[in-house]
Amino acid sequence: MKKQVLLINDLAGYGNVALSAMIPVLTYMGCHVCNLPTALVSNTLDYGKFRILETTDYMRDTLAVWQELDFQFDAISTGFVVSEQQAKLIADFCKQRSADGTMIFVDPIMGDEGSLYNGVTEQTAAHLRELTTVADYVVPNYTEAAYLANVPYQKDGMSREEAKALVMKLREIGAKSVVITSALVDGEHAVVGYDHRRDEYFLLPFEEIPVRFPGTGDVFSAVLMGKVLAGEPLAQSTQKAMDAVKNMIELNRNAPDKYRGLPISSCLGVIDG
Numbered sequence: 001m002k003k004q005v006l007l008i009n010d011l012a013g014y015g016n017v018a019l020s021a022m023i024p025v026l027t028y029m030g031c032h033v034c035n036l037p038t039a040l041v042s043n044t045l046d047y048g049k050f051r052i053l054e055t056t057d058y059m060r061d062t063l064a065v066w067q068e069l070d071f072q073f074d075a076i077s078t079g080f081v082v083s084e085q086q087a088k089l090i091a092d093f094c095k096q097r098s099a100d101g102t103m104i105f106v107d108p109i110m111g112d113e114g115s116l117y118n119g120v121t122e123q124t125a126a127h128l129r130e131l132t133t134v135a136d137y138v139v140p141n142y143t144e145a146a147y148l149a150n151v152p153y154q155k156d157g158m159s160r161e162e163a164k165a166l167v168m169k170l171r172e173i174g175a176k177s178v179v180i181t182s183a184l185v186d187g188e189h190a191v192v193g194y195d196h197r198r199d200e201y202f203l204l205p206f207e208e209i210p211v212r213f214p215g216t217g218d219v220f221s222a223v224l225m226g227k228v229l230a231g232e233p234l235a236q237s238t239q240k241a242m243d244a245v246k247n248m249i250e251l252n253r254n255a256p257d258k259y260r261g262l263p264i265s266s267c268l269g270v271i272d273g
Helices: 019-028 056-069 084-099 122-132 142-149 160-173 216-229 234-252 268-272
Strands: 004-012 032-041 052-054 075-078 103-106 177-185 188-195 200-205
Touching: 004 019, 004 216, 019 032, 019 216, 019 268, 032 056, 056 084, 075 084, 075 216, 084 103, 084 122, 103 122, 103 216, 122 142, 122 160, 142 160, 142 177, 160 177, 160 188, 160 200, 177 216, 177 234, 188 234, 200 234, 216 234, 234 268
Parallel strands: 004 032, 004 075, 075 103
Antiparallel strands: 032 052, 177 188, 188 200
């Protein structure tokens, strides 16, 4: 039976990011995908000009209707959050569904390279930290992990011991399993994590490709989620997500308009590789 998955993220009118990236991936992987947009975005932000329509009122009304209709989900994935009010709404909803047995995946989109994104406040970060307390799987980048754990961001990276300690700090907050991306560990690019089902810590090195497409993090999260829901171990799911993103980038590295994101629908087959 197909897994019923709810994606809570933004929707871009032009560009393959967030919901536009995750829906085709998880549909291809055999999930029945529902979505709740946190914002309507004119286009990917890389173009420099954009418009964002916050959808908090719509979200609140939609969740109330879904509760009346008794819609159920096997898993929920959270991504971009526009405001403090929205962060609290999502946190409350996920807490309720977690108590009923729904699996919660949290991508706490807050910042990168040591800083919070424009418009992300410390209060929003606090709500995302609260959401992390009910996460079965939390998937921050290194910057976001440092903010969640209230530890200093180290520009020169971490040692293996420090990386493991950061993973465990996120577990102390309440996350069951952890995957930290974009980490620099002993001078090497790596993804580090912990699988609560196997009581297993892992470190997966990778070579950084000097090509940037927006939305690669969304593809990574979607593939990882699909593999976990299919019953694969977290380390294996993470490696397959890393490989899928790498292969998609390699296939499209000469694309003339990279700001648009990856042409995901045309290269979904790499997920099976």
